[in-house]
Amino acid sequence: MEELPITITIFSTTRFLRLCLLISGLMLLYTTTFLVNANGVASSIGINYGQIANNLPSPQNVIPLLKSIGATRVKLYDADPRVLRAFANTGVQFVVGLGNEYLSKMSTNPEAALAWVKSNVQPYLPATNITSITVGNEVLTFNDTSLSGCLFPAMQNVHTALTNLGLDKQVTVTTAHSLAILDTSYPPSSGSFRKDLRGCITQILDFHTKTGSPLLINAYPFFAYKGNPKQVSLDYVLFQSTATTNKNNNNNNNAGGSAAAGILDPVSNLRYDNMLFAQIDAVYVAMAALGFKKSPSVQISETGWPSKGDEDEIGASPENASKYNSNLLKLVMKNKGTPMRPNTQLDVYVFALFNENMKPGPTSERNYGLFKPDGTPAYQLTGISSNTSSDDDHNKTTGGGASSSKTNTTTGSSPPDTSSTGYLSISSATVVSWSSLFCAFQLWIFYRLSLLRVNVFTKLRITHTQSLFPLQNQSTCCIAFAIAPTLLHSHPY
Numbered sequence: 001m002e003e004l005p006i007t008i009t010i011f012s013t014t015r016f017l018r019l020c021l022l023i024s025g026l027m028l029l030y031t032t033t034f035l036v037n038a039n040g041v042a043s044s045i046g047i048n049y050g051q052i053a054n055n056l057p058s059p060q061n062v063i064p065l066l067k068s069i070g071a072t073r074v075k076l077y078d079a080d081p082r083v084l085r086a087f088a089n090t091g092v093q094f095v096v097g098l099g100n101e102y103l104s105k106m107s108t109n110p111e112a113a114l115a116w117v118k119s120n121v122q123p124y125l126p127a128t129n130i131t132s133i134t135v136g137n138e139v140l141t142f143n144d145t146s147l148s149g150c151l152f153p154a155m156q157n158v159h160t161a162l163t164n165l166g167l168d169k170q171v172t173v174t175t176a177h178s179l180a181i182l183d184t185s186y187p188p189s190s191g192s193f194r195k196d197l198r199g200c201i202t203q204i205l206d207f208h209t210k211t212g213s214p215l216l217i218n219a220y221p222f223f224a225y226k227g228n229p230k231q232v233s234l235d236y237v238l239f240q241s242t243a244t245t246n247k248n249n250n251n252n253n254n255a256g257g258s259a260a261a262g263i264l265d266p267v268s269n270l271r272y273d274n275m276l277f278a279q280i281d282a283v284y285v286a287m288a289a290l291g292f293k294k295s296p297s298v299q300i301s302e303t304g305w306p307s308k309g310d311e312d313e314i315g316a317s318p319e320n321a322s323k324y325n326s327n328l329l330k331l332v333m334k335n336k337g338t339p340m341r342p343n344t345q346l347d348v349y350v351f352a353l354f355n356e357n358m359k360p361g362p363t364s365e366r367n368y369g370l371f372k373p374d375g376t377p378a379y380q381l382t383g384i385s386s387n388t389s390s391d392d393d394h395n396k397t398t399g400g401g402a403s404s405s406k407t408n409t410t411t412g413s414s415p416p417d418t419s420s421t422g423y424l425s426i427s428s429a430t431v432v433s434w435s436s437l438f439c440a441f442q443l444w445i446f447y448r449l450s451l452l453r454v455n456v457f458t459k460l461r462i463t464h465t466q467s468l469f470p471l472q473n474q475s476t477c478c479i480a481f482a483i484a485p486t487l488l489h490s491h492p493y
């Protein structure tokens, strides 16, 4: 668009200015509300806070660690009162867990379910924002039919207890499944649930649909890579495939052998540039096959990558873990949906907050943490500030320091995506500078509009937001747009 000099008379200028002010205000409102509501709520980072260890910091000292990575949602495997108390009034949202060992009792005894909710959930509300209860973890894939049979009735009883206490609107009931409830996940269009589980899963999906709770899946592309490192491309599992375009349409159906190109699903014709998205879409297809086409939504209750493993655990390294989790968090921040559900936000809980020294199994099991027990980063996450802001008197995150200064980012003019470091920091210290950026953004719109010198109303009606900014150089705008939803959802701790 051509820029014309300002040749407006004084009289119309003042009216025009007022109009501009109004419009820029509306634009700001639009930017924030539209971006946040487009997909329901803006995505935020969730993390699994497992505690199978004897050397973890106190819950109080965990708060700044969460803050340093911008996590606003936490998933527990129990309902640890120390944690729930420590996080009162922090704005952090909690998923609490009811362990598998309780299922049998909960399934037959509604009173037990009520008692559990009364002592493990109700006392912490509303100061601690418990939003969900996971009843059991990976129950169906233990292949223990008596345990599996308890799952659905236990979920029902816990939900009934919440209803009786008037808490069912704020606390949902769900359970976390292993991805192994699928018997086929590749290509995504062929996704299907294990035959022997379909009856049970149908009941559970029906429950989710009726109560508005999500289906939770624990998904680890790491396992797929470890099991088959020759066939599966490391770039594909680490979110590093480059081809999101369909320019190479030759369908060589080789499970990701052509690393950079990602994978083309021959049936849906959708291209996947990472395995996690393919796994999620396989779940959506499996659900649709049982008649659940619109709901429930799918959330990733666990995903992660170990920074250390045994000899035979190929791919486990700090560098690879950093790539997996950094790239994952960037996707989450971008509110990017899967190819099949591009407009559905990705809700992810990273596994895990800490390396847990008492977990049994291969070495990798004890090395999924973003943090070591002493509070230092297990490795550096690129693009996520791991430096707690100076108003904390904690000296936890001394490791590496994510690309030095994060507080003067307002001067950076490149869009968040292009910079691999320092693209986002949600610490309270930076919020102030972001709001000054907002100010600048508003002024800038105001300035641009005044240059337009056309009928702004017509313009507004007929154009998409993009064309309201005729500048080639839209970096400022990009940053503001990208940051708006984050800002609104970065709670003060």
Ligand SMILES: *[C@@H]1O[C@H](CO)[C@@H](O)[C@H](O)[C@H]1NC(C)=O
Pocket: 091, 093, 126, 129, 131
């Ligand atoms: C708890 O989190 C939910 C989900 O974001 C939110 O709607 C609700 O307002 C929060 N409640 C409190 C008390 O902060």
Ligand SMILES: *[C@@H]1O[C@H](CO)[C@@H](O)[C@H](O)[C@H]1NC(C)=O
Pocket: 141, 142, 143
């Ligand atoms: C459970 O059963 C499925 C199929 O019946 C099998 O593939 C899987 O390995 C079994 N899992 C365990 C943990 O035994």
Ligand SMILES: *[C@@H]1O[C@H](CO)[C@@H](O)[C@H](O)[C@H]1NC(C)=O
Pocket: 234, 314, 315, 316, 317, 318, 319, 320
């Ligand atoms: C990532 O894992 C692969 C497979 O084990 C390994 O060859 C590679 O060196 C690792 N990359 C880094 C940077 O550690």
Ligand SMILES: *[C@@H]1O[C@H](CO)[C@@H](O)[C@H](O)[C@H]1NC(C)=O
Pocket: 374, 375, 395, 396, 398
């Ligand atoms: C934090 O600082 C104190 C004193 O400055 C020191 O004793 C302590 O070891 C530090 N902790 C960590 C985790 O660096």
Ligand SMILES: *[C@@H]1O[C@H](CO)[C@@H](O)[C@H](O)[C@H]1NC(C)=O
Pocket: 387, 388, 389, 390, 397, 398, 399, 400, 401, 402, 404, 405, 407
């Ligand atoms: C963390 O930030 C503070 C204040 O912004 C700074 O003084 C300190 O050097 C930083 N630490 C690291 C490791 O970058």
Ligand SMILES: *[C@@H]1O[C@H](CO)[C@@H](O)[C@H](O)[C@H]1NC(C)=O
Pocket: 405, 407, 408
């Ligand atoms: C950030 O900006 C402030 C004020 O403009 C300045 O005093 C400070 O030195 C800057 N910090 C860095 C790391 O550039």
Ligand SMILES: *[C@@H]1O[C@H](CO)[C@@H](O)[C@H](O)[C@H]1NC(C)=O
Pocket: 413, 472, 473, 475
């Ligand atoms: C946008 O403006 C900045 C600062 O003026 C400049 O450094 C950058 O190269 C420009 N980008 C484009 C794409 O013109």
